[in-house]
Amino acid sequence: MSNQRKRNKIDVYLIHSAEEKSYANTLKERLESYDLSVVTEDDTEPGKYHVQGVSSFVQSCSKCLVVLSESSHNSAWCTLELLLALEKSHRLSTMSVVVLRVLGSTKWQFQLALEMLNTVPRIDISSFSEIENEEILSQLVCLLKDNRTMEDILPAGNIAHAQVWSQYTGFLYYVLPEIDKMIGSTELHQANRDRFPLMMYELVPGNCNCPRIIEDIPRDENRKRITLMKEKTGKITYIHAGNTRTVDLPIYRVTDHDGTEYYCVLEIPNVLLGIQKMIQIRTPSKLQDVDVQMHMSKFYYTLAGILNHPNLPGTYHKARVITFNEDQAGFVLAEEILKAVKEDLKPYKQHDTSIPRKILTDRRYDAFVFNHEEDNPAKDEIANFLEEKGLTLCYESDRIGGSSFNFSEQLNDSRWTILVLSKSALHDPKFSHCCFMLVGEFLRTKRLGIIPVLTDAGHEDIPEAIRIVTYTAVDNNRMYLERILTTLRGEMIPYDTQSLMPAGDVAYVLAWNYAVNYLVDVMPGLGKVITETLKTLNMTPQTCREKLYLIIPKSCDCSQSLVEKDERIKFVKTTPETHIGNLNRVYTFDLYKFEFEGKEYHFAGQYPAPVACLRRMYDLKVAGINERKMSSQVEKFCEEITTVLEHKMSEHFTNFCEIVFYDDRKLSLSEELARRIDSP
Known part of the structure; x- marks a missing residue:
């Protein structure tokens, strides 16, 4: 050297x-x-x-x-x-x-x-x-x-955000605007209007246990309080990523202690199955070491924030997220559900979909406030507001003796830690060290219990290690104080109209989630349904390859059907139905044909739902994704879905699936497909 x-x-x-x-x-x-x-x-x-x-x-x-x-x-x-x-x-x-x-x-x-x-x-x-x-x-x-x-x-981007946005853009975005009609059309609601809210309830189990049918926790052999009803909600049909989907939702009866029967629409988000599946089938190491408990906390806060975002009026206050820890002493799932249902049935109640969470209720303080001495004015504003609301706080100044880097007593006594961050504070080595020690303690105990409050600092100023999901910035209208308050109460987080929920790098997880929650289930039956459909059309098996073409336009624009995307392409027929997932949802493939340079082609094709998800995240303007970010994410998705198809879990359908990534602003889809179909 x-x-x-x-x-x-x-x-x-x-x-x-x-x-x-x-x-x-x-x-x-x-x-x-x-x-x-x-x-x-x-x-x-x-x-x-x-x-x-x-x-x-x-x-x-x-x-x-x-x-x-x-x-x-x-x-x-x-x-x-x-x-x-x-x-x-x-x-x-x-x-x-x-x-x-x-x-x-x-x-x-x-x-x-x-x-x-x-x-x-x-x-x-x-x-x-x-x-x-x-x-x-x-x-x-x-x-x-x-x-x-x-x-x-390193790990696969922001897993929680990827899964939440997948759930939102592919399902909740379409269902929640119609939820009152879906529920209101049922006989159960018409007979029990005062005991059946026009709301949807998303259950987020802390241990990621996702049963197909929701049952009592703990189970009582002598009395069943949560029962799946035979009747479902009314159906809705919508087109997502160019594919037609028909959905109805399960209705549950929840019985109170006095025998009163309440009804509600419950589901555990289907995307949560992806985490367990990715671990079970041994996906690459980037997804193998996910801490499930931390992930579920992030998932809860991200989904709650989106559903409580006023810039998303179609889904605003249409659903409530209930998270729970079934291992907590005295926990009863029926009680948690009933608490939410009764709140939503109150007459003339303010439209508030928040629900307190029974977490760490045995702590002496609601929050420990930690700040640099130069940020005392910001600390005082936060403290005065919270104490006026009846919350109990402890402060850095209350600490007596012991190491300046040891926070175990304060953290053990407090449900949350409010971390006031300014640029000058983050440049103080001792303060930064204290911040890292706080984070290390929360990671050790697997609690998502820090609320960073940014004064003059931006998201990019926060060290990566403490960029926790729930953070807020000081604003002139004091909205940030309300966000802190509702977080401390364990409620949904209110966002003003300017608030973004930065999604980060989601392409990696979107690709693997798409594979384990969709391709693995539907691809094994592709050849059979194509053959059956060709028979009904009196066509030979050679007419159409037993292959699904995944159409990925560079613009991520999947709003049009393939027929509308290219005037040469004509719809032929929809294959027989395939039922998959916790809700037994119906999925089909569509066959198409087109002529190019005097030759006729037939194919089965569809847009991958994650591509439509990226586009919707861009269009909604609350995910912090601009056009450049969307373009880079879709390219990463293409790279990763290629890796997925080479993985062992895909070996039985690798040759029956092909990615068609093309620049839809310069090239026609039929031209690109003709080239690919003609290739050996």
């Missing part, structure tokens, strides 16, 4: 606990023999504040190498260093972390690795003596010299 390179660049910052110092020094020497420059915390400049030194090394090195053992896993300093490295990785979109994991203990205090550590490049060794093994050392050096991007390695 040249002297110039040594002066200008650090290759590796070695993160280890004090107990492993001798092993770390040995490892440092071995790595330097491979022409890598390595520093440890011992190389911090004398007199420099320790957190500043750590941060400086993390920012200036190419890679952070974390020696992950029981000692380092329980070290607050190692937690800080890893969080800083992960934050840098996200900011620069380059993987800056490598893990050397020493096996032998799995009983760790801190959830050091967040949700993503298992997907960070890693080498496992059984003991420190294996550092001398040349093969292992060579593998480690290769990882340290690797320049892969975050997209190549």
Whole structure:
């Protein structure tokens, strides 16, 4: 290595606990023999504040190498260093972390690795003596010299947002505007108007247990309080992604303690099955290490926020989201449902679809407020408002004794933590360290309990590690205070008309969700229904390939049917029905034909629903997706769906599915299809 390179660049910052110092020094020497420059915390400049030194090394090195053992896993300093490295990785979109994991203990205090550590490049060794093994050392050096991007390695974008928007754009967007008519047309509602609200209830189980039929939790063999009725709601038919769908919804009877029978439309969002399926069928590691409990919390708040967004008038206050933890002592699902139903049946009630959540009710305080001393005015405004509303708070100033980085007492005593963030506060190393320690504690306990409040800071200023779903910004009309209040009460989050709900990178999850919740179920029957349909038309099997063409226009515009998209294309016939999913929904394929350059072609084709989802997210203007972002997401979706079709779970239909990605502003669909069908 040249002297110039040594002066200008650090290759590796070695993160280890004090107990492993001798092993770390040995490892440092071995790595330097491979022409890598390595520093440890011992190389911090004398007199420099320790957190500043750590941060400086993390920012200036190419890679952070974390020696992950029981000692380092329980070290607050190692937690800080890893969080800083992960934050840098996200900011620069380059993987800056490598893990050397020493096996032998799995009983760790801190959830050091967040949700993503298992997907960070890693080498496992059984003991420190294996550092001398040349093969292992060579593998480690290769990882340290690797320049892969975050997209190549880290988890699959925003899983919760992807699933919520998929549920919303493909189902709720069409159903909720008609929900009052669907329910009102039933005999059950006409006979029980005062006990059957014109609302839909979305159940979000904290453990992601998604039964096909909703039943009592806990079960009581002597008394059944939740019963699926034979009658369903009225049907509606809508066209989504160019495909016709007919939907009716299940009706449940819920019996009160006094025998009074109430009725409601209940469902567990079908997309939630995707998480369990993706784990069960062993999708790539990006989706294997999802923390289900954290995911369900994010899903709840994201869906609740969308359904309570005034810029979406068709679905505004048409549904209520109920999340629950069936393992909580004394929990009874029927009681949670009845509480919501009775609230919605109150005469002259203000239209409020919120419902308190029975979570952490045994805590002394509603919230712990943590802020930098320069942000006391913002803290005072928040505190005065909340205390006037009857909430109990504790503050950083209440802490007496103990480490300034130890928040366990405050977090154990409080249901939520309000984190006031300004640009100046985030530039204070000690304050930033405290923020990371707070996040580490919540990740360790798998609670989504932080509400970041931004004063003059923007979303991009928040370290990636603390970009929690529920965050709000100070505004002149004090709407942000209402958002904090309803979050603390465990209610749906109100948004003003300017509020966005940034969706982030959703393409990866949309692709896998589409595969496990749709393609895996419907594709095995494709050949059979095409053959049956051709017989009814007196056509030979050779007329139409047993293949489904997934039509993906670059514009993501799936509002028109394929017939409207290209005047050459003519509809032929719809195949027999296929029933899949928790709600036994009906799905079909459509056959088409067209002529091109004197030759007639037949094909089965459809738009993938996730492409329509991306377009709807763009059109609705509340998902934080612009045209450039939409274009990049659809290209990522095409790349990932290609990977999906190469995965083992797709092996029985890989050859019966083809992606047709084309620029619909420059090329006709029939021309592109003719080229593909003629290809061997």
